[in-house]
Amino acid sequence: MQEDLFKRLVSHCKEYGFIYPSSEVYDGLGGVYDYGPMGAELKNNIKEYWWKAMVQMHENIVGLDSAIFMHPKIWKASGHVDAFNDPLVDNKDSKKRYRADQLIEGEVDKIEGKLEKEVEKARKKFGESFDEALYRQTNTRVVEYAEKARTIEMRLAEAMKANDMAGLKNLIDELEIADPDSGSRNWTEVRQFNLMFSTQMSNIAGEDGKLYLRPETAQGIFVNFSNVQKTTRQKIPFGIAQIGKAFRNEIVARQFIFRMREFEQMEMQYFIRPGSEDQWYEYWKAKRIAWHKAVSPAAKLRFKDHDNLAHYAKAAVDIQFEFPFGFKELEGIHSRSDFDLRSHQELSGKKIQYFDPEINESYVPYVVETSVGCDRMFLAILTNSLIEEQVPDAQGEDSTRTVLSLPHALAPIKCAILPLLKNKDELTDKAREVYERLRFHFQCQYDEKDAIGRRYRRQDAIGTPYCVTIDFETLEDNTVTLRDRDSMLQQRVHIDQLAAIVTEKTDMRKLLERIYQE
Secondary structure, rough: HHHHHHHHHHHHHOOOEEEEEEHHHHHHHHHHEEEHHHHHHHHHHHHHHHHHHHHOOOOOOOEOOOEOOOOOHHHHHHOHHHHEEEEEEEEEOOOOEEEHHHHHHHHHHHHHHHHHHHHHHHHHHHHHOOHHHHHHHHHHHHHHHHHHHHHHHHHHHHHOOOOOOHHHHHHHHHOOOOOOOOOOOEEOOOOEOOOOOOOOOOOOOHHHEEEOOOOHHHHHHOOHHHHHHHHHOOOOOEEEEEEEEEEOOOOOOOOOOOOOOOEEEEEEEEEEEEOOOHHHHHHHHHHHHHHHHOOOHHHHHEEEEOOOOOOOOOOEEEEEEOOOOOEEEEEEEEEEEEEHHHHHHHHHHHOOOEEOOOEEEEEOOOOEEEHHHHHHHHHHHHHHHHHEEEEEEEOEEEEEEEEEHHHHOOOOOOEEEOOOOOOOHHHHHHHHHHHHHHHHOOEEOOOOOHHHHHHHHHHHHHHHOOOEEOOHHEEEEEEEEEEEOOOOEEEEHHHHHHHHHHHHHOHHHHHHHHHHHH
């Protein structure tokens, strides 16, 4: 069922102009995608939602747009040159490459899937009297599954932390993990693979001219800490937010836009006084989960603490979302200590500190980071929204309707203007007049092709919250039919009221208010 949903989602994205395979006329480029007309609008709306929530709604958070190319010493200081690796393993028979940790995580997912099936069977068997918490604690099979999954997770975390490639290979062998495509268990040894893309600057040859495409946007924020603090006169605590492209030479780019080689991040680094990191870590956990809950069902979201902490991190947690392929990371929240600023201070020889007038002391600030993948957020929103339902057609018979039930404020098109008939000049002229008025207020689309029912269905499929139909009654009294996407209810509304009604229903302010009601 979930696999079917994922296939429908990928197909829907291409059919309706949300996402295309990149370079498709040349048979594509693995792990790279292009956002189509609808996708570009939706993605921009997601970024606007994040930016408003982080920058507009916090007087002590400011924005930045740093360069993709940065001095190569930045990546030395950050640890990316020496330690930004993933464990690579090849299957000798299929000749395919995989990340060893992801193969092991996939095995954990299978065990957890068996566990959830047991719980679901018991839920159906016992009905309303079912005590799920007690069942999870006492059922022998469920407990065994949970313990096995946890043991594997702990061994994986220990091996990753110790860079124990032999330990990862032993786990793969012990669990008898097979190549997902061929079923072969004939694996090479596990080895490290650096994920950064490199290029050359101008005509400088060799290592001196070697640059990297940034693997994250955070370092652009850290090296600009002093510039931003001085020019904005911010006092600790304060944050710097950035949206931008990042690049990683993923061993296996998979699951559509979930894991790509070129992607977009929405990151905020919050600079704080040492000793206050626990307080701010909890603050941002609460703020960020509220942001997600405003556009996604709470049941599809959960926190997952990291088993394998980076050496500089005091705490780290993922906000996971239930994608069609399981719960996976959507956003990371990390208490990073002063590692980044101190590393850049030491390697550059430049002082990167803050003088705190409240305690009359200079120090290197600590950092709490929030980092969400824009593309993953896009995929989560689509996963939430794609619905197929049976609805009565004009003859009263049931037919299938595909609707993208997007949050109104994020929808690519807020309102579609539809003349009832195409070949009636008086209707199309009036519809054009309405379109010209409304497009100053929000993103609109004019559509006169096909029967009105088909046009409704197309607007449903791209997530348009409202359709305005201009008919012969409009010519008499200047009223139109306003159709709601989700309920399909229709009401007569005066043309002069349209802008105010649709603006009120689709205003992003409603999402921002929901965050602060959590």
